[in-house]
Amino acid sequence: MNDGPRFGIGRGPLFVERQTYRRRRLMDAARVVPVVGLFLWSIPLLWSKLPEAAVPTSRALLFVFGVWVALIAVAFLISLPLRPVDKPEDQPGRNS
Amino acid sequence: MTTLNALIAVCLCYVALLFVVAFVAERSAAQGRVAWLRYPMVYTLSLSIYCTAWTFYGAVGNAARSGLEYLTIYLGPSLVMVGWWWILRKLVRIGRSQRITSIADLISSRFGKSNLLAICVTILAVVGTTPYIALQLQSVTLSFEVFAEAANPGQSLTHNATALYLAMGLALFTVVFGTRNLDANERHHGVVMAIAVEAVVKLLALMAVGVFVVWGVGGGVADTLQRIDASGLGEWQVSGGRWAGLMFLSAAAFLCLPRMFQVLVVENDDENHLRTASWAFPMYMMLMSLFVLPIAVVGLELMPEGANPDTFVLTVPLSQGADVLAVLSFLGGFSSATSMVIVAAIALSTMVSNHIVMPIWLRVAPGEGASVSGDVRHVVMLARRMSIAGILFLGYLYYSLSGGGTALSTIGLVSFTGVAQVLPVMLGGIFWRGATRVGALAGLCTGFAIWLYTSFLPSFGPGHFMSGDIVAFGPLGLGWLRPHALFGIEGMDPLLHALLWSISLNTLVFIAVSIASFPSPLERLQGAQFVNVFQHSVGARGWSAGVAQSEDLMIMAQRILGAREAQALFTREAAGQGRGGQLPDPSPDFLQTLERELAGSVGAATAHAMIGQIVGGAAVSVEDLMAVADETAQMMEYSSRLEAQSEELSQTAGKLREANEKLTRLSVQKDAFLSQISHELRTPMTSIRAFSEILRDSDGLPPEDQTKYASIIHDEAIRLTRLLDDLLDLSVLENGQVNLNLRRGSLRDVLERAVAAAVADDSQGVIELRRDTVAEDITLYTDLDRLSQVFINLISNARKYCDAVDAVLEIRVQSGNDTVILDFIDNGTGIAPEAQDVIFEKFSRVSDQKAGGAGLGLAICRQIVTRLGGKIDYLPGQQGAAFRVVLPMAID
Numbered sequence: 001m002n003d004g005p006r007f008g009i010g011r012g013p014l015f016v017e018r019q020t021y022r023r024r025r026l027m028d029a030a031r032v033v034p035v036v037g038l039f040l041w042s043i044p045l046l047w048s049k050l051p052e053a054a055v056p057t058s059r060a061l062l063f064v065f066g067v068w069v070a071l072i073a074v075a076f077l078i079s080l081p082l083r084p085v086d087k088p089e090d091q092p093g094r095n096s
Numbered sequence: 097m098t099t100l101n102a103l104i105a106v107c108l109c110y111v112a113l114l115f116v117v118a119f120v121a122e123r124s125a126a127q128g129r130v131a132w133l134r135y136p137m138v139y140t141l142s143l144s145i146y147c148t149a150w151t152f153y154g155a156v157g158n159a160a161r162s163g164l165e166y167l168t169i170y171l172g173p174s175l176v177m178v179g180w181w182w183i184l185r186k187l188v189r190i191g192r193s194q195r196i197t198s199i200a201d202l203i204s205s206r207f208g209k210s211n212l213l214a215i216c217v218t219i220l221a222v223v224g225t226t227p228y229i230a231l232q233l234q235s236v237t238l239s240f241e242v243f244a245e246a247a248n249p250g251q252s253l254t255h256n257a258t259a260l261y262l263a264m265g266l267a268l269f270t271v272v273f274g275t276r277n278l279d280a281n282e283r284h285h286g287v288v289m290a291i292a293v294e295a296v297v298k299l300l301a302l303m304a305v306g307v308f309v310v311w312g313v314g315g316g317v318a319d320t321l322q323r324i325d326a327s328g329l330g331e332w333q334v335s336g337g338r339w340a341g342l343m344f345l346s347a348a349a350f351l352c353l354p355r356m357f358q359v360l361v362v363e364n365d366d367e368n369h370l371r372t373a374s375w376a377f378p379m380y381m382m383l384m385s386l387f388v389l390p391i392a393v394v395g396l397e398l399m400p401e402g403a404n405p406d407t408f409v410l411t412v413p414l415s416q417g418a419d420v421l422a423v424l425s426f427l428g429g430f431s432s433a434t435s436m437v438i439v440a441a442i443a444l445s446t447m448v449s450n451h452i453v454m455p456i457w458l459r460v461a462p463g464e465g466a467s468v469s470g471d472v473r474h475v476v477m478l479a480r481r482m483s484i485a486g487i488l489f490l491g492y493l494y495y496s497l498s499g500g501g502t503a504l505s506t507i508g509l510v511s512f513t514g515v516a517q518v519l520p521v522m523l524g525g526i527f528w529r530g531a532t533r534v535g536a537l538a539g540l541c542t543g544f545a546i547w548l549y550t551s552f553l554p555s556f557g558p559g560h561f562m563s564g565d566i567v568a569f570g571p572l573g574l575g576w577l578r579p580h581a582l583f584g585i586e587g588m589d590p591l592l593h594a595l596l597w598s599i600s601l602n603t604l605v606f607i608a609v610s611i612a613s614f615p616s617p618l619e620r621l622q623g624a625q626f627v628n629v630f631q632h633s634v635g636a637r638g639w640s641a642g643v644a645q646s647e648d649l650m651i652m653a654q655r656i657l658g659a660r661e662a663q664a665l666f667t668r669e670a671a672g673q674g675r676g677g678q679l680p681d682p683s684p685d686f687l688q689t690l691e692r693e694l695a696g697s698v699g700a701a702t703a704h705a706m707i708g709q710i711v712g713g714a715a716v717s718v719e720d721l722m723a724v725a726d727e728t729a730q731m732m733e734y735s736s737r738l739e740a741q742s743e744e745l746s747q748t749a750g751k752l753r754e755a756n757e758k759l760t761r762l763s764v765q766k767d768a769f770l771s772q773i774s775h776e777l778r779t780p781m782t783s784i785r786a787f788s789e790i791l792r793d794s795d796g797l798p799p800e801d802q803t804k805y806a807s808i809i810h811d812e813a814i815r816l817t818r819l820l821d822d823l824l825d826l827s828v829l830e831n832g833q834v835n836l837n838l839r840r841g842s843l844r845d846v847l848e849r850a851v852a853a854a855v856a857d858d859s860q861g862v863i864e865l866r867r868d869t870v871a872e873d874i875t876l877y878t879d880l881d882r883l884s885q886v887f888i889n890l891i892s893n894a895r896k897y898c899d900a901v902d903a904v905l906e907i908r909v910q911s912g913n914d915t916v917i918l919d920f921i922d923n924g925t926g927i928a929p930e931a932q933d934v935i936f937e938k939f940s941r942v943s944d945q946k947a948g949g950a951g952l953g954l955a956i957c958r959q960i961v962t963r964l965g966g967k968i969d970y971l972p973g974q975q976g977a978a979f980r981v982v983l984p985m986a987i988d
Contacts, residue, residue, distance in 0.1 A: 027181060030179075030180070031179070031181050031182060033178045033179065034175045034176070034178050034182065035179075037174070037175050037178060037179075038175055041171055041175075041343065042340065044334065044336075044339060045336040045339060045340060047332050049331075049332065049333055051331070054331035054332055054333070055331065055332040056325045056330060056331060056332075057164065057324050057325060057329055057330050057331060057332060057389070058321040058325050060164055060332045061164065061321075061324070061389060064164065064167055064171075065382065065386070068171075068174065068382045069382070071174065071178050071378065072178075072375050072378050072379050073375075074178075075177075075178040075374050075375035075378065076375040079371045079372065079374050079375055082371060083368065083371065
């Protein structure tokens with residue numbers, strides 16, 4: 001994506017102030033969330049389907065919904081401080 | 097028991113309510129009171145059209161058949177939503193900055209505003225969505241049937257009639273609220289609001305049934321979980337392939353479904369709403385799916401063997417006598433179906449009218465050309481309305497052809513696989529600048545063809561479009577081309593088989609052809625704009641104008657935007673250009689703005705084509721190509737240019753500083769000279785006056801005194817004359833009025849004469865001369881008298897100013913091919929460096945103490961030498977004062 005720190009001529013500073021730094025790490029977090037979700041929801045692929053070792057549906061249900069709730073909560077927490085601010089990075093036309 | 101008539105009445109009331117909601121929202125929007133329409137929650141709820149009747153009825157059916165597999169349909173979109181920062185944010189930004197009207201418009205716009213591509217995506221979308229619309233009709237028909245059965249057991253309903261009425265009713269609602277305004281970017285507030293209301297209704301309905309089942313029938317959460325484990329669905333039996341494959345499929349479909357694109361991107365009012373939806377919509381989906389499994393399990397327990405699990409949501413409450421709940425649940429299902437159909441119809445009709453009908457109309461319309469007067473809006477409107485009707489009719493046709501027999505979720509997945517074919521091209525388009533139009537076309541066609549062959553055509557069942565023989569043995573008996581076992585790979589789930597081959601070959605062909613082909617300039621420009629949308633806000637610089645006629649543009653804009661909007665736009669632009677009251681100049685900026693506005697109404701490709709018809713000029717200017725060029729290279733070029741400029745500037749500044757210093761010194765010298773010259777003039781004048789007064793007033797002056805005084809007066813007068821002569825000489829030389837007396841003569845003779853003249857007067861001190869008479873034997877063709885004047889000046893200067901005890905002046909002569917170099921070097925202290933560059937100026941004197949002359953000698957020398965075609969300079973770095981005279985052997 002295009003929000004990471006950019007280097008080189010005219011690409012903004014190499015190091016940024018604390019506030020911007022925090023915001024960029026939040027963006028990183030926002031990008032990581034779906035990856036984590038995908039990983040967690042892929043775990044059922046490993047569950048055994050043999051009758052003697054099968055996972056009860058109730059437990060599977062709790063697992064999937066538990067991950068779901070956690071993802072929603074994390075997404076909510078991340079989305080709160082990510083409200084747009086008037087900063088050049090998110091403003092269109094920066095390098096035009 | 098609820099009668100069928102009562103149910104129909106409830107339905108009609110509900111539809112009337114939706115009409116009112118939509119109408120009020122439209123009114124508010126028209127009056128500018130849009131604040132409450134712009135809550136992020138409205139946006140989030142409008143996304144719920146993802147949860148269709150398929151979700152409502154089919155999910156329970158799916159759960160009853162295959163356990164937790166139904167969850168995948170929600171998990172994929174949930175991941176896409178929480179991962180909004182990756183894809184959705186970019187899509188929404190592109191959609192807003194390029195004024196995208198549909199997914200076909202996005203693809204076409206990205207790949208050089210190609211209409212062919214738009215047509216492909218449109219056809220794919222129509223074919224892919226038709227089964228889905230059929231599905232909605234089927235599920236509503238099914239739910240009517242349930243109530244009919246309950247009311248009058250044994251009486252059967254005419255399915256097709258119900259479906260037909262439903263399709264007609266939906267078409268009416270969609271036409272009324274979906275085609276009110278032309279500019280898709282003005283957004284359908286009424287429809288969005290109605291959908292939001294429907295979203296709440298279906299959520300409440302499903303949750304109400306769920307609560308009823310868990311606490312009313314199941315006996316609480318723990319008991320229900322026990323029931324689930326005890327049931328036939330009690331163990332995790334989902335196939336890994338389907339779990340992963342369906343999750344991917346639903347995520348892909350979530351991005352690519354035309355109706356989802358419509359609400360996600362086109363109807364998006366504010367990017368910020370996405371932030372809220374990123375967690376709120378997953379929550380909505382979680383709540384929607386929370387009670388699905390309990391309802392399925394309880395339904396399996398309660399309902400007789402062979403009951404259709406797709407209708408458990410209705411039949412379970414009915415069997416328990418909870419009629420009101422059943423009606424609410426029916427409304428939920430009805431909401432799901434209607435909202436999906438409405439938005440899908442709007443999205444598809446926009447695509448069909450913009451990318452298929454309008455281009456054809458533009459080509460075949462009488463008068464041919466975009467600049468013919470007359471309102472074209474009614475054509476667009478009509479095209480949209482016809483498209484809506486046509487799409488719903490297609491859905492009905494599919495429904496009646498497929499017989500409505502297949503399980504709901506199967507149809508839905510076939511449809512999903514179809515629209516997911518757009519995914520590689522879409523993602524490639526927004527993340528990869530190398531994606532080309534040809535590549536996209538090839539990829540899409542590949543995916544579409546494979547999907548048709550392996551999934552869509554077989555879905556009608558054997559005998560309709562594909563004979564059972566082909567399915568079983570392959571076309572012409574080619575076993576490796578069997579639709580469910582391509583390349584002889586058997587045993588795969590048919591859906592996964594179709595998904596795997598269509599998406600992977602689609603992607604492969606797309607990438608390979610993109611790499612092998614070369615994009616047009618406009619494609620490259622659009623590619624840069626899309627991929628770097630967060631850096632570029634300026635739109636594509638489309639037109640190099642000049643030939644475009646403002647009147648023609650005005651006529652065309654009026655036809656599409658309407659007279660009022662067009663005039664407002666033109667007035668605004670004209671004011672922006674400082675041409676108030678006139679038509680704006682067809683500047684590239686203006687044309688670009690106009691194209692964007694038109695694109696909001698008729699799509700990017702059509703708008704581009706229409707302006708192209710009028711402007712006719714090249715679509716891409718040199719500046720555009722510059723923009724395509726690598727940005728880093730531009731940056732570096734720019735920075736090196738800056739560096740060069742700053743260097744140049746600093747050099748100029750240095751020169752200026754030097755000049756300024758020189759000027760300051762000159763000015764000081766001039767002041768000094770003025771006082772000096774007045775002093776010089778005054779001194780002889782004073783003595784002349786004094787002695788002449790003595791001569792006049794004294795009577796008995798001895799003759800010798802008289803002679804003495806008279807000769808003083810005479811000498812002083814001569815001195816004055818000489819001074820004035822010098823001044824005159826200089827001014828003559830400077831003005832170039834001097835006539836040279838050119839003669840041939842020996843340099844040695846000239847020097848001899850000059851030395852004799854310079855040392856004749858003994859009063860100025862003695863100097864020893866060192867000469868090289870052999871080297872001096874050179875014949876010159878020049879003004880020998882003037883040259884001698886220069887030498888006299890240099891020699892007498894040395895005599896006057898050389899401060900050595902035994903003053904020596906050395907005259908060196910070197911001769912080149914056609915020049916002679918004479919150096920006059922004495923053994924004094926020389927001239928101070930800071931004075932070296934002003935000694936040749938007029939009135940310049942090195943020291944005030946030895947104020948022998950007026951400071952004109954060297955100035956005159958320089959003028960003479962210059963006139964003779966040579967130059968005279970101070971020669972630094974010698975022992976004493978040194979002057980170098982360079983002369984041509986022969987003057988031209």
